[in-house]
Amino acid sequence: MDRGTQHTATALIGAVRERTHVARVAEAAAFVAVGDWASAHTSEEVVGDPITALGEWHEESYAEALAGDHFLELGGPGAPVVAEFCIGEIAAARGCSFDAARRLVGDAVELRYRLPRVHARIAAGEVDVWRGRRVAQATRTLTFEGAGFVDRHVAYVAAKATTGDIDRLVAEAAARFDPETTEAERAEADGGRHLTIELGDVGYADPLTGTLRGTVDIHGTLDLADALDLERTVAHVARQLVDLGCDQDLDVRRSMALGEIARRCDGVATLEYDADQPPTQPSTRTRREVVLFVHLDQAATNGTLNGMGPGIDACTGTTGIDLARLDTPGAPRGVVTAEQVQAWCAAPDTTVTIKPIIDLNLDDAVNGYTAPDRIADHVRARWPRCVFPYCTRSSRTADLDHCQAYDDNGPPGQTSTKNLFPLCRRHHRMKTHPERRTGRRWTYRPTNPDHGEPPHAVIWTSPMGLRYLVDPDGTRPWTPPDET
Known part of the structure; x- marks a missing residue:
């Protein structure tokens, strides 16, 4: 240009x-x-x-x-x-x-x-x-x-x-x-759980030709923990089907996966798509895993809230429902009642994993390219969203990008909490590959407070040369102090 x-x-x-x-x-x-x-x-x-x-x-x-x-x-x-x-x-x-x-x-x-x-x-x-x-x-x-x-x-x-x-x-x-209404609505929702398999509705795909559809519809409402278990298992079996030679698209494989799961429960070995692969053996029951990301302040650890007694909600000043926060990869984020978490953890064959509290003021680094879990969790806790301007995608499902490109021959400690930032897949591609028309790409760097820039933020430069500052609170156009 x-x-x-x-x-x-x-x-x-x-x-x-x-x-x-x-x-x-x-x-x-x-x-x-x-x-x-x-x-x-x-x-x-x-x-x-x-x-x-x-x-x-x-x-x-x-x-x-x-x-x-x-x-x-x-x-x-x-x-x-x-x-x-x-x-x-x-x-x-x-x-x-x-x-x-x-x-x-x-x-x-x-x-x-x-x-x-x-x-x-x-x-x-x-x-x-x-x-x-x-x-x-x-x-x-x-x-x-x-x-x-x-x-x-x-x-x-x-x-x-x-x-x-x-x-x-x-x-x-x-x-x-309004805890009374909330608890009543939760109890009502529990009573509304169901799973319906429309076995009496095997119809025809085309009434004119008489082509038998040979499928049935399934619909239902599940407890969140049960739904997460089902999603994880269906996704796993759908991936297995690919490995064993099934070339159907993902939606078809997911529907096939439910049948495979049902047959495994009956002790029937299936998944024989490739003659070179040995038949898959029936699996034992998968243990439920409950992962708790703990976020506590000082008031919570000493059993009081703002000087109030245990069980007193600091926001309302009254005894209310005990709440727990969901912050688990693959699960919707939000709050549920502590009683519901207790029910999940009390289920048979349940493994409870408590993640340690992360001190975001400390930095960590390793010498390899791949970030270990402790560094990945640290970066995602520091940056809950993709760091691209105005992006709202969760960092839990984002890639971890080396802001300063990783060099196999470079110094140690390149994979660090200072050099890793979460980017959703689309914006990771935009940062990695240039625009077709201009031949330029988006770039970013951490801010430097010593040069009058805000701390704990990144500055992006677009292919057109426009700059944006992104911090945990959002995005705004950026003009360096010496250019104002």
Whole structure:
């Protein structure tokens, strides 16, 4: 690419960035204005009051009240009710349907009155409106205290939190601040577990030709621990089928794997796809493995929370459900009740592995290329996400990349917690291979606090020469201090 083309391309990318910023600021200002408009059309009543806003506002009959402007409960408990007709003005001003405007106003009210920290970041242009609205839509059913818990914990990472992150935090808030409902819902979910094999529904793939389908559908709901055991075994047997000569695609092999698992339980040796391979012997029952990643603070280790007695939740000040955090490779992350973990660990043939606490302030290194588990766990604990700009993929499933390329003839200790960073497979490829058009690739390096750069971060440079700073809190465009 010649200098003139490079200048034009840089200008175009610069225009995209500038106009995107302008649009984001304008959208945030419009969203705040919607909240201001709704605030000017509220009642003194709030959602969750024992006296309904409708009955308080109108003394006429219920039917007469419905014929006029009445108040709607658009936010969660503690948010004020909003006059219905004011939404029509918003719909007209934005050129959208009433239902879309009502959802918009509801999100604005939820953020303004129950999620003030997230709302402030939106107003400052630090968080996209759509991200803030996603949080608001998830917290609507929480108590006022539960919404405040989510607001405190998500506000500083709202610009990068994924839907899964928000859902897990909302579930934790519900468990902390409404434990009775949470336990009732968990018990109800346990009662809803089932596995159905539609043996009576063997049909025809094509009713016109009469081709027999010869397959059945299976569907069900499992306990999380059972589902993880099943997934691990199905994946393992599907890989075995490839080794033994089966050339079907992955989905077909996974379906075949269930049959193989069933036959092994009956003591029948199968998997005879390759005549050169000896028949696989029936396997014994696989032991369940529960891996616990322990994260404890000082208050937890001495049995009290903020000076309170054992069993007292520091967030609520009352006795609540004991919670455990899931942070196991291959498993969904989040919180479950301690009682459920006890049930998993108490199952027969269970191996419990407790991982040690990792001190992220200490560094470690080895001389070989491959990182041992202790270093891999350290790097992934330090960087919960892929370190590429704005990527939200979990580091648990990411590759570990040598920032400074590994040299077989180089010095010892190249595989270290200082030189390894998690990159999801797509971004690992983008870092490794150049762009087809420019012949350049993405590069990154750790920051140097001695040069005025923030600590514990990396700086990426795009093929166009644009720079981004990534730290555990997110991503932002980066301009060196000496260039500002």
